Amino acid sequence: MARYLLRRFISMILAIWVVATLTFFIMKALPGGPFAREKAIPPSILANIEASYHLNDPLLKQYADYMVRLVKWDLGPSFKQKGRTVNEIISDHFPVSAQLGLSAVFLSLIVGIPAGIISALRQNKWQDQLAMFLSVVGVSVPSFVMAALLMYVFALKLGWLPSAMWGQFKHMILPTIALAGFPMAFVARLTRSSMLEVMQQDYIRTAKSKGLSQRVIIYRHALKNSLIPVITYLGPLVAGILTGSFVVEKMFAIPGLGRYFVQSINNRDYTVIMGITFFDSLLLVGLNFLVDLAYTLVDPRIRLMDGRK
């Protein structure tokens, strides 16, 4: 297990380095650079700017400086908003996104897993067919369509819930559902197929022949193993919810990091784009590593892998 985790850890570090390097070189390669304006800047001022941002240093030194700053967790200033740093932007807006994202993760698991179990136990009955039909629809509807539909029906037509703003519980309901739609459907499909597989295993037959009740077989024996694929999906799930938040936060005008990211893409605030990209990547890679860790703890087959090799 230690070797497996070490390997995962090394690829995590490498992945973060790849993203950091990409952001650096993309910043350098951007046409015109971040200081390009419609109006020409006087050369003397340009020289001042370049000196203060060390743009005249050799590329390798700039790269090394950039890496050192990233390690010290200094993502630099915004080029479009005076006096705001990327660090500030992240600490101001990320909590909102985290709250929304966590509730979406929670919702997708708490609906997806039971739906998957029910349809596996009622395989090919109407409950199964209904759940699987809904889940195919769920994975086929992009989050912005889902968001728009919810907004149109519940906010504009019925007037039950607000269509924008943030702060109270009622503001969270629609965005959370919009965000959780896709992962919910996916979790349901995943749980169903792994539950079906587990129910055909020998130890389930043993449990049945011991005369255990259906309840005990499902909850004590089958459920744990059938949730392993769901744990491995947690990484992509969080990634999907994070990128989905760009769309949903934009549509519901939620002051989270996602909406800020889209705004900075639209007004080409390059340092903010790179900073948030780096932050999000760090977050995802770190969470993925935690998921791997959890996975090895849960599944003894992985724990024993080194011994077999």
Place this chain on the structure above:
Amino acid sequence: METPVNINDFTPVAKDLKMAQSIARPSTTYWQDAMRRLKKNPLAMIGLFVIIFMVLTAIIGPFLCKYNYSDQDYTNRLASPSKEHWFGTDFLGRDLFVRVLYGARISLAIGFFASLINLTIGVLYGSISGYFGGRVDNIMMRIVDVIYTVPLTMVVILLMVLFQPGLKNILIALGLVYWIGMARIVRGQVLALKEQEYVLAARMVGAKKWRIMLKHLIPNSMGPIIVNVTLNIPQAIFQEAFLSFIGLGVAAPMASWGVLADEGSQAIQSYPHLLFFPAAAICITMLAFNFLGDGLRDALDPRMRR
């Protein structure tokens, strides 16, 4: 306790009885078998027909319409669906039906070509890694591990910021990034297949490595590859719509479904039809591909037979 066998108990089998032992039906190949199973799956067949229909309308449709995607009719802006404009008109008075048709061209083209690039890179990478094995495989798979750990959507966004929005650039960005899954599947297939006797036989008669790879290993991995492509196409369409929605899509006046949906979502309060039609187009296409992909997976993967 041995019972003696009496030879007289046995009679020679008559000729016509021998015939009864022969195979009654012509043997079916893997592909015929898969097609037969696919045809039994109504949802997958509906999906297939919807896709064919979509592709045909995307190709032929625009020629049959009296409007162009950029024709503006200022007296008739933001009109609701009518006989004149089936899907209504947008905020510049452009016919939405025609724009959705052109959008189908762009979105479907992105789906197909991005998957084609993924397919090429993934199959080459995976089969080389799997076939050569050993140290080559080890290094190549470590690289895949690292790429797999990198959040790919963020990389696509970075690439699009660098390249500037546009059809060709979206294709390049999506094509360059999402081949990892394909590479892993093909590698797994090749690893299993290269131990088979027919590969040994091919090696014995002196076939070159490339020939074995292209003529034996890749064709025999076709099932999982096709399933992966079918599920990759809607992913690419999804990604493109997502990129368009956050402002990194195809440039005006051409519009993909994602761009149209983005425009529509800004006016959802007053003009819901602007969002409804492109969104419906995206959803129907996704559904069709997902149904077909699921059906193909069940049909092509014998382990799924229940």
